[in-house]
Amino acid sequence: MAIILVVDDELGIRGLLSEILTDEGHTVELAENAAQARAVRERMRPDLVLLDIWMPDVDGISLLKEWGTTSQLTMPVIMMSGHGTIDTAVEATKHGAMAFLEKPITLQKLLRAVEQALAKPTQRIAAAVAGLRGDGSGHAESGGNAGSPIGLVEMQSDLGPQSEQSFNLDRPLREARDAFEKSYFEFHLARENGSMTRVADKTGLERTHLYRKLKQLGVDLTRNKRGSGQ
Numbered sequence: 188m189a190i191i192l193v194v195d196d197e198l199g200i201r202g203l204l205s206e207i208l209t210d211e212g213h214t215v216e217l218a219e220n221a222a223q224a225r226a227v228r229e230r231m232r233p234d235l236v237l238l239d240i241w242m243p244d245v246d247g248i249s250l251l252k253e254w255g256t257t258s259q260l261t262m263p264v265i266m267m268s269g270h271g272t273i274d275t276a277v278e279a280t281k282h283g284a285m286a287f288l289e290k291p292i293t294l295q296k297l298l299r300a301v302e303q304a305l306a307k308p309t310q311r312i313a314a315a316v317a318g319l320r321g322d323g324s325g326h327a328e329s330g331g332n333a334g335s336p337i338g339l340v341e342m343q344s345d346l347g348p349q350s351e352q353s354f355n356l357d358r359p360l361r362e363a364r365d366a367f368e369k370s371y372f373e374f375h376l377a378r379e380n381g382s383m384t385r386v387a388d389k390t391g392l393e394r395t396h397l398y399r400k401l402k403q404l405g406v407d408l409t410r411n412k413r414g415s416g417q
Contacts, residue, residue: 188212188391189234189305194224194250195267196242200290204237207297212396221245228254233262235304238284240268240275248279255283263304267292306360369404381408 191213193204198219205215216231218224221244227233240247247266254260266279269290276287286300372386379385387394401408 188214190214190216190231191301192216192218192224192227192231192233192236194218194221194236194242194247195239196220197239200239200267204292204297207294208301210396211298211301212392213301221250224250228259228262235301236262236264237288237301238264238266240266240279241270248275248282251279251282251284265300265304303361306364365404368400369406372401372404372406376406376408 188211191208193201193208193215194217195201195204196219201217201219205217208215216227216233218227220242224236224238228236238247238251245253247268251260251264251266254264260283263285264283265286265288266276266284267288267290268275279287285304288296288300372390375386375389379389383394383397387397390397392400
C-alpha cells in the first residue's frame with residue numbers, strides 16, 4: 188500500500204478522502220495549504236499527492252509548478268477542483284499532473300485514478316515476480332528456458348505446484364497486474380487452507396479490504412473452503 192498526501196483547504200474533503208483511502212489500506216497524510224504540503228512532502232516522501240487547485244494562499248497549479256522546477260516532482264500528482272475547466276486540466280497536465288478529478292469526486296473515479304497513478308511500469312512487475320522467487324537478481328528469469336517468449340515471466344518456488352505461474356507481460360498494464368495479484372492471492376489462500384485471517388495477516392491487508400480485493404479480482408473463495416475440509 189502507498190503513502191498518499193491529500194492537500195485541500197476544505198476539512199470535509201480531507202476527512203472524506205482520508206477515510207476512503209485509509210479503508211483501501213493506504214497511509215494518508217493531510218495538509219490544508221501549500222506550506223503544510225511542502226513540509227509533509229519533505230518529511231514523508233509520499234507515493235502520490237491529491238492536490239486541490241483552489242487554495243487561499245498558494246494555488247495547486249503554482250505548487251505543482253514549484254515542485255516541477257525544483258526537481259521535487261518525484262511522485263505522481265492528481266489535481267482536484269470543483270470549478271475546473273478543460274483549460275485548467277490541460278495546464279495541470281502540462282506541468283506534470285497525472286490526472287484531473289472534478290468535484291464532487293465519485294468513489295469509483297477516485298479509486299480508479301489512484302490505482303492508475305500508483306500502477307508500476309510493466310517491467311517492474313517482472314522484477315516483483317523475481318523478488319518473490321528470492322533470486323535477488325532484480326529481473327525475472329524464465330526458469331532456464333531460453334526459448335521462452337519475450338514478456339512471459341514464470342514464477343516458481345519449492346512450495347509446490349500452486350506457486351508455479353506464468354504471466355504474459357505483453358498486454359495492458361492493468362490486465363497484467365490483475366493477473367499477477369489474482370495468482371498471488373490464490374496461492375496464499377491455498378497455502379493457508381482458505382483462512383482469511385491468516386491470509387490477511389500474511390499479505391498485510393485488513394480483512395474487509397482483502398474481501399473486496401478478492402471479489403474485485405474474481406477469486407473463487409469456495410474452492411479453497413472445499414479444499415480445507417478434505
